[in-house]
Structures are given as C-alpha cells and as structure tokens.
Amino acid sequence: MSRLSVVHFLRANAVVFSSVVQIGDSQEIRLSARALAVQRQLEYVDSREFPLTFPIFTKPIPLPPADDESVYHYTLHDCPLIAVHSVRVIGISSTSVVHIGSTKTVEANSRVKHIRQLERREQHASSRRSD
Amino acid sequence: MNMTIVNHHLSVGHIAIGGVASASLVLIGDSETIQLASAFDTPPESLIIGPFPEKQNNKKNEEKR
Numbered sequence: 001m002s003r004l005s006v007v008h009f010l011r012a013n014a015v016v017f018s019s020v021v022q023i024g025d026s027q028e029i030r031l032s033a034r035a036l037a038v039q040r041q042l043e044y045v046d047s048r049e050f051p052l053t054f055p056i057f058t059k060p061i062p063l064p065p066a067d068d069e070s071v072y073h074y075t076l077h078d079c080p081l082i083a084v085h086s087v088r089v090i091g092i093s094s095t096s097v098v099h100i101g102s103t104k105t106v107e108a109n110s111r112v113k114h115i116r117q118l119e120r121r122e123q124h125a126s127s128r129r130s131d
Numbered sequence: 132m133n134m135t136i137v138n139h140h141l142s143v144g145h146i147a148i149g150g151v152a153s154a155s156l157v158l159i160g161d162s163e164t165i166q167l168a169s170a171f172d173t174p175p176e177s178l179i180i181g182p183f184p185e186k187q188n189n190k191k192n193e194e195k196r
Contacts, residue, residue: 002161003138019151031154054172061168073134083142084159093152102160106167110154114173120181 002102003077009086012098019092025101031108033095040117056113 002025012021018033034057036050092098094110151157153169 005160007159025160029156031156033154035153056170056172059170061170063166063168069132071132071134073136075136075138077138079138079140081141082159084146085144087146087148087159089148089151089157091150091152093150094154096151096153096155096157098151098157100159102162103158104163106156106158106162106165108154108156108166109168109170111170112153112172113177114171115177115179116173117179118181 001077001080003080003082005082005084005100005102007084007087007100010089010098010100011087012089012092014091014093016091016093018095020097020099021092022097022099023101026099026103027105029097029099029103029106029108031095031097031106031110033108033110033112035094035110035112036115037112038115038117041119042117050115054113056111061109061111 010021010023015021034052036052036054038050087098087100089098095108148157154167156165156167158165
C-alpha cells in the first residue's frame with residue numbers, strides 16, 4: 001500500500017518540451033531526452049548541419065551495479081499521508097515530470113551535446129572595435 | 132538482508148524549485164524503483180574557433196533579403 005499525497009497548492013510557470021505535471025498515482029514512467037545545443041558568436045542557423053550521429057546519442061549509459069544479495073524490506077506506514085502545503089516550480093523542461101502521487105517504476109535518461117562556435121581571433125578583434 | 136521502514140508523520144511547508152530539466156523527476160509520493168541517467172558532452176573538440184565560411188554568411192544575407 002502506498003501513501004496518500006496531499007498538496008494544497010501547486011504553481012508551475014512553464015511546462016515545456018514534453019514535460020508532464022502528473023496529479024494522481026501512476027504505474028510506470030519512462031523518460032528520454034536528447035538535445036543538441038549549438039551556441040554561436042555569429043548568428044547562423046542550419047538545421048541540417050549536424051546529423052544526430054554523435055556517440056553521446058548512441059553510447060549505452062552504464063547503470064549502477066545491482067547488489068547480488070536480495071533485500072527483503074517491509075514498510076509500515078504509521079501515518080499514511082504525505083502532506084505538503086505548497087509547491088512552486090518555475091520551469092519544467094526537457095521530458096521531466098513533477099509527480100504528486102505514488103508510482104511504481106521510473107526510468108529516465110537524458111543525453112545533451114553542446115557545441116560552441118567562436119569567430120577567429122582577428123575577426124573577433126575587429127568586431128569588438130566596431131562595438 | 133532484512134530491512135524494516137516505519138513512516139511516521141510527514142508534513143512539509145513550502146517547496147520552491149527553480150527548474151526541473153533533462154529527464155528529471157520531482158516526486159511527492161512513494162515509488163518502488165527509480166533509475167535516472169544523464170549524459171552531458173562538451174568535449175574540447177566541440178569548441179570550434181572560426182572560420183564562419185563566406186558561403187554561410189552569403190547564404191544568411193540572402194535569407195535576410
């Protein structure tokens with residue numbers, strides 16, 4: 001048996017990029033996020049420029065080793081209530097979840113690749129002067 | 132191994148969170164298993180210092196026009 005979650009007030013400003021605010025119990029949560037972040041000194045956009053073939057998007061992420069010895073655990077809910085007066089979240093992004101209630105299994109993985117491109121030094125110096 | 136958990140009264144006043152991102156979880160409740168993994172890559176070779184090809188700049192200007 002799981003406990004009852006009671007939240008009197010929840011305020012989330014932005015829920016973006018496949019994120020979820022779940023109120024109520026759930027059984028299984030699987031989250032997967034992939035992001036390629038390109039930052040440039042000069043404004044230039046070409047969505048076909050980088051194919052998503054970087055190893056970070058395909059490499060298996062090692063999981064923590066499970067102990068061979070099995071754990072028999074017994075949980076006694078002396079007070080079957082989780083009470084929270086208020087929750088304030090500014091942003092929920094990139095396949096994340098804010099969950100009020102119980103769940104069984106959660107599996108999530110996120111892969112983020114950052115690329116930065118700067119101007120060449122001499123170009124950089126001239127652009128600075130013009131500023 | 133045997134383990135006994137006794138959950139007594141749990142009451143929280145206010146939770147303030149700036150951001151939850153990249154396949155993360157905020158859980159107010161119970162769970163059996165949670166497995167979260169994250170990989171973030173910014174190797175030195177992903178820092179490109181110039182040049183912005185002339186062709187690219189021309190293309191950009193064309194698009195602007």
